Amino acid sequence: MTTISVTNVRMIFTKPVLTGISLAVQEGEFVSIVGPSGCGKTTLLRIIAGLLKPTEGSVLINGLGSREACRQHLLGYASQSPALLPFRTTRGNVRLTLEITGQNHTNYQPEDLLVQFGLEKAMELYPHQLSGGMRQRNAIAAAMIHKPPVILMDEPFGALDAILRNMLGDWLANILSTTGQTVVFVTHSISEAVFLSDRVVFMTPDGRLGTSFEVNLPRPRRRELRNDIHFANLVTRANQALDKITQGQDWRSQ
Amino acid sequence: MNERRAYILMVFSIPILWGIAVKASGLPAFVIPPPSLVAKVLIEVAGEFWFHTRATLEEAFAGYLIANVISLTLAVSFLYLPEFESFITPWMVLIRNIPFVTIASIMVITLGSDSPIPKLVIVVLITFYPILANVIKGLKSVDPVLLDRMEVLHASKWQVFIKVRWPTALPYYVAANEISFTASIIGAIAGEWLFAKRGLGFVIVRALMQYRADRLYAATLISSVLSVGAYILVKAIERWLFRWKADIRD
Numbered sequence: 001m002t003t004i005s006v007t008n009v010r011m012i013f014t015k016p017v018l019t020g021i022s023l024a025v026q027e028g029e030f031v032s033i034v035g036p037s038g039c040g041k042t043t044l045l046r047i048i049a050g051l052l053k054p055t056e057g058s059v060l061i062n063g064l065g066s067r068e069a070c071r072q073h074l075l076g077y078a079s080q081s082p083a084l085l086p087f088r089t090t091r092g093n094v095r096l097t098l099e100i101t102g103q104n105h106t107n108y109q110p111e112d113l114l115v116q117f118g119l120e121k122a123m124e125l126y127p128h129q130l131s132g133g134m135r136q137r138n139a140i141a142a143a144m145i146h147k148p149p150v151i152l153m154d155e156p157f158g159a160l161d162a163i164l165r166n167m168l169g170d171w172l173a174n175i176l177s178t179t180g181q182t183v184v185f186v187t188h189s190i191s192e193a194v195f196l197s198d199r200v201v202f203m204t205p206d207g208r209l210g211t212s213f214e215v216n217l218p219r220p221r222r223r224e225l226r227n228d229i230h231f232a233n234l235v236t237r238a239n240q241a242l243d244k245i246t247q248g249q250d251w252r253s254q
Numbered sequence: 255m256n257e258r259r260a261y262i263l264m265v266f267s268i269p270i271l272w273g274i275a276v277k278a279s280g281l282p283a284f285v286i287p288p289p290s291l292v293a294k295v296l297i298e299v300a301g302e303f304w305f306h307t308r309a310t311l312e313e314a315f316a317g318y319l320i321a322n323v324i325s326l327t328l329a330v331s332f333l334y335l336p337e338f339e340s341f342i343t344p345w346m347v348l349i350r351n352i353p354f355v356t357i358a359s360i361m362v363i364t365l366g367s368d369s370p371i372p373k374l375v376i377v378v379l380i381t382f383y384p385i386l387a388n389v390i391k392g393l394k395s396v397d398p399v400l401l402d403r404m405e406v407l408h409a410s411k412w413q414v415f416i417k418v419r420w421p422t423a424l425p426y427y428v429a430a431n432e433i434s435f436t437a438s439i440i441g442a443i444a445g446e447w448l449f450a451k452r453g454l455g456f457v458i459v460r461a462l463m464q465y466r467a468d469r470l471y472a473a474t475l476i477s478s479v480l481s482v483g484a485y486i487l488v489k490a491i492e493r494w495l496f497r498w499k500a501d502i503r504d
Contacts, residue, residue, distance in 0.1 A: 049406050070408040083403040087421050087498060096417060100407045126498050143403075152406075 001027045003150060003182040009047060009057035011207075017043050018207040021057070027149075030176065030183045032193035034238070035203030035210075036246050041186045044203075045154050048184060049077050061150055069150070073101045076148040076181075080158040082139035084127040090114060090134075091123040094142045101146045108145055116175065117141045133164045140172070144179075153185045157192070169195055170223045177220040190238045194231065195221060200238055202245055210245045213237065261486070287468040292475060295468045307476055309453040310442045313370065317377025318438035324378065325385035333393045333419070334411070346386075354379040355448065362449055373445030373453075380441035381434040388430035392423025428492045435484045443477055 004025035011018040018040045025031050033041050046052040048059050050066030061069035069075055084093045094110040114123055117137045127135055136156055144151060157165045169192050176183060176196075187193050193200045194215055202210040215234060217225060225231050269289040276288045283291055296303060332339035349357075357379065358372040365371050396419055404414045446455025454473050461469035 046402075049402075051402055051405055070406055073407065075406050077403060077406040079399050079402065081397070081399045083397065083399040085400065085418065085421065087496075097407060099417065100404065100409045100413055128499065146407075 032197040040207040076143035076151040078143040080155040314438040314442035321382035329389035376445040377441035388426040392426030
């Protein structure tokens with residue numbers, strides 16, 4: 001069943017940023033969007049989230065427009081910069097989502113989720129007392145506490161170093177393997193996209209959807225998979241696909 | 255040295271430095287009274303000083319509260335009605351740049367010198383702008399990523415205001431009060447100095463006319479204690495409100 005349906009989306013700011021984007025994401029599917037800087041990945045995600053209105057085209061989430069999907073709390077959104085209130089604790093920042101959505105605390109326990117996210121010792125700490133990785137996990141927990149069927153992530157590990165990025169990738173793959181949520185994940189990292197996704201979609205520098213390919217690796221995905229030859233082959237294939245898309249592009253324009 | 259110790263040191267240093275200055279200047283006591291003489295007059299006419307101090311505090315608090323109501327109302331209006339901000343800003347600039355003494359003088363002519371309004375106007379004019387400017391800045395300084403999160407959660411304007419914008423603006427508001435709360439006392443004294451028949455400003459003018467340096471110094475001492483006390487009170491409230499970032503401060 002299609003959960004997210006993007007049809008013919010076109011977005012113009014001062015110049016066209018997205019052109020003719022159509023994308024269907026199935027229920028429970030993890031789709032990564034990969035592309036060079038400035039190709040419109042974040043704009044597309046913001047349109048899906050209802051934060052931007054496309055110049056043309058439409059987005060449906062479970063058959064509803066993005067704004068209506070937000071109204072029904074169907075979306076969770078996490079970005080590169082963790083959206084945390086500095087004056088709230090780890091627990092308080094997660095609870096904020098429940099306060100806004102008006103959901104019953106007994107059905108949604110921030111404490112349980114924070115234990116699952118490895119933040120049980122940090123529940124009463126404030127964002128400035130957390131490490132970068134902990135802050136990002138806190139932000140993702142806040143985006144997931146109300147159990148939205150769709151999670152949108154915009155380079156959530158983009159500001160972290162490579163080691164931490166891999167560790168959080170392992171952790172996210174493990175978390176999402178149990179929830180069955182539909183995920184759209186924007187990233188620069190091809191290996192991260194391949195490791196986490198069921199499908200990787202490439203965007204061209206001029207804001208169109210390029211090729212995409214299925215990642216037929218078994219789930220749940222464990223850390224050891226990164227050393228698997230099949231995984232390495234898929235990353236190579238993805239790199240080649242991206243090379244083809246960006247061929248002839250002047251790096252000075254980036 | 256921490257801040258508290260520095261304040262204690264200042265309190266003990268003042269009479270010592272003052273005594274040295276009196277001796278070194280060689281001027282008579284009716285020009286520069288020694289601390290002992292000022293202490294004596296403070297004790298002798300304590301009731302009279304308390305009456306005037308209370309009058310000053312009443313005017314300062316009243317003006318300060320009015321300034322808060324005006325500033326907070328305007329700041330919130332500016333946030334949600336940007337056109338209103340554009341309309342009001344030139345008026346703010348005009349009011350802010352007319353010397354407050356002239357506005358208050360016009361009010362004395364219109365309302366009479368017994369009216370408390372000219373004094374309140376001076377306090378309000380001195381105190382409202384720092385609060386307004388800081389609160390607007392605070393309300394608009396929310397991380398856009400947080401606003402995105404609120405929008406995706408379909409938060410109402412009220413929820414965004416009460417859970418995100420106001421708590422974010424609170425440190426700015428408290429910082430403005432470090433200036434405004436102290437300035438309210440100075441403003442009240444300035445108003446009394448010009449127009450009143452009671453209050454510390456009035457005591458200062460009368461002492462000046464009667465060449466009573468002991469009373470002038472006593473009134474100055476009380477004014478300083480009130481202003482510094484107001485500042486310390488705001489700092490204490492700030493520390494309590496933002497105790498969660500104690501380790502950042504340390």
